[in-house]
Amino acid sequence: MSKIDPIFAEVTAPGTPFELGEQDGLRFFVNAPSDLNQLIESARRFGDQTCVVDYDGPEGERRLSFAAMFEWRDRLAGQLGIGRGQRVAICMRNRAEWMVAFLAVVRLGGVAALLNSRGSAAELSAMVDEVTPDLVLADTERAALLRDGGYEGRLIDVTQPLGDDTPVLANSAAAEPSDPCAILFTSGTTGRVKGAVLSHRSLITGLLGTQLTGSMVLHNMAREYGVPVDAIVAQVPPQAILLVYPLFHISGLGAGFLAPFLSGGKIVIMRRWEADEAVRLIEHEWVTQLSTVPTMLWDMVHRARAGDADLSSVRNIGSGGQALPLNLLEEVRALCPHAMIGVGYGMTETSGAIAQAVGSDFLARRASAGRVLPLVDLRVEREDGTLCGSNDTGEIIVRSAMIMSGYWNRPEETSRTFTADGWLRTGDIGYQDEEGYIFIVDRAKDMVISAGENIYCAEVERVLSEMPQITECATFGIADDRLGEALVAVVQADGLDERSIIDWVAGRLAPYKAPVRVAFSRDPLPRNHSQKIDKIALRSLWPKLAAKH
Structure with a gap:
């Protein structure tokens, strides 16, 4: 794709924000910052724009600007008492405090271990035991569960007021690109939790890759309509995303939180999925972007039909987790006539999507999981390790700067997951057609x-x-x-x-x-x-x- 697509060549040319380089066989963004906090700091420029809308705060509705989020983050960072490389577990439902906690840990150079807030006391205890954090940041309900599960370490309930005398942190702790940034949990086929370690480089590459994809979509639209890119941008309504994925998922952390945060979008938080509330929020907040799964889209379709809802504000719908049924696609297009619909394929271990198809690209191969993204190398292997040709089925193997460093404190499982030459075994069975579209047909994982x-x-x-x-x-x-x-x-x-x-x-x-x-x-x-x-x-x-x- 990168060798033949003129738009890709244009937006990644030397001197552009997305200029690419290559090292050790991996493509990377030449102008990317060295640590995630530097990228986050760039969002300060959005100042008084609305950053987060949380309808389920301690006093009801909360609207927080970017300036308020940064001020809150800096005050929280001032009381954490952790430094570069120290692990901090975050255990909360979706709420503004979760986001502030993550931003504070990253600013201090810490490693954010994202616990599944839906887990039982025993599950939370297993995750804590796995990463042995120096500190846990929790909400009141999860704090009680952790204590019930036997956790006796340092814990801060961040839903409680910080106090007027809380110091504001002045300096940040810089991290190296290869330093761990976050640990996201997956049970794996053994039935025991394990933490995928995502470095600053892997998360930054994934986030900038999302921005690159968006830039290419804009350039394609400009070419299609014969107008300058700036003319397209001027017509795009202010971005507002409905956050439906849990923040401890890579989809919630990346596509639901960090990606819109870095582009100045408004993030409308849902505590849990509820179709009535989703439709209300889309109408009330003029939501433009929705990243979800087919189950939720079906719920929304049925609710919108029953209540004559207006979902016309939605401009982008991303679906993942399972194939998008064709009858659902037609229903969604009728409800959201202006929406550009797309699919993606990725996993925790890849820091997000490694394949994507949007708009006409998606409609050309509706049954696919998308086309391989520019910074990802992909191959399909038979059981004997030989490479499959186009349309031949085998295990999907990938390599990219987005790939995890490994599983926390699990060298044997890490070794089994990577090939000898450093490619990640996804455990997914599929094939790639002549045009680069990926089709998932089964899972090697149970x-x-x-x-x-x-x-x-x-x-x-x-x-x-x-x-x-x-x-x-x-x-x-x-x-x-x-x-x-x-x-x-x-x-x-x-x-x-x-x-x-x-x-x-x-x-x-x-x-x-x-x-x-x-x-x-x-x-x-x-x-x-x-x-x-x-x-x-x-x-x-x-x-x-x-x-x-």
């Missing part, structure tokens, strides 16, 4: 994506196996019109019913990880030649097992 949430079967099965009445268990995903995939379980057990099993999991893991259906087998579960439970056979048996129940 994982279910339900409503955009990654649920690792091994984690759920580990919790199920702790029920003394269960002899054998297996979980897997089945197609679901609303969720994309629904997690179901098959168990061999005595004296249990479906509700007791669902409640058992929901009481020990985040509730969304509980199976939505449970079927019972009187016989031992089928096994393959390796004596592992045969989930392919179980999927084919599921209709019969579920019907019996």
Whole structure:
């Protein structure tokens, strides 16, 4: 793409903000700052513009300008007492305090470990044990959960007032590009939490890559309409994004928070997904950008239909986590006639999207996950390590400056995830066509994506196996019109019913990880030649097992 696209050549030419260089086989932005805080500081120029709208603050609605966010960040940083390289866990639901906490940790050169705020006390305890933070920043509810889970270290409830005598930090601690910046958790196929370490360079590259993509879209539009880029920019309404992803997700951190923050956009926070509230916020706040999953889009479509809602302000809709059904696409286009719709493909370990398709690019290959982004190298490998040709299916392997440094304190898992020559194994099975579009057809990882949430079967099965009445268990995903995939379980057990099993999991893991259906087998579960439970056979048996129940 970079060799033949004239617009890409134009916007990345020497002397431009997106000028590219190459080192050790990786492309990078020559003019990028060395640490994320320097990039964040550039947003001070937005001053009194609205930065965050939070309808669920301690006193109701809050509207915070960029100047107010920076002032709050500097006061909080003055009381943290941490320095470069020290780990600080952040454990809160989506709220302005979460954002301020992250900005404060980055300013001090710390490493922000982003805990899943939906987790149970045991899950939070496991994440804390994994990264052994020097400090935890939490809201009141999560602070209580952490203490219940046995955490006895230093903890600050950042939802409490700082006090008028809190010092304002004057100086920042500079970090090196390769320094860890954030740790984001993923359970992985082992069922145990592990933290993907994202460096300053990887996060900055991902964020600037998003800006580069946006610049290329503008240049393409200008070329299509035969007008200057400035004329297009002048017609674009002020950016306002509805934040629906959890901030501890890479999608929430990057696309939902940092990307709009760096471009002067207004971030409208949702505490949790609720279609009625989403439609209200879009209308009231004149939201222009929505990054979500098909499940949420379906909910929004049904709510908008019922209430005759006006969603015409939406100009950009990004979808990820699962394929966008074609009938949903038509519904969304009818509701949001001015919206440019796109899809993306990425993962925590890649600091966000590594493939994307927007507008006409997306419409040309609606079933794809997008085209590989300019700063990413991608190859598709067979099981024997040989390279696949166009349209041949294999595991997707990627290399980029966006890729994580590794898993925190997990050298063996890091080694298994990277090839000998430094490429990341995504665990996704797919192919690339002649025009560079990526198609995902399966997952090598035993994982279910339900409503955009990654649920690792091994984690759920580990919790199920702790029920003394269960002899054998297996979980897997089945197609679901609303969720994309629904997690179901098959168990061999005595004296249990479906509700007791669902409640058992929901009481020990985040509730969304509980199976939505449970079927019972009187016989031992089928096994393959390796004596592992045969989930392919179980999927084919599921209709019969579920019907019996």
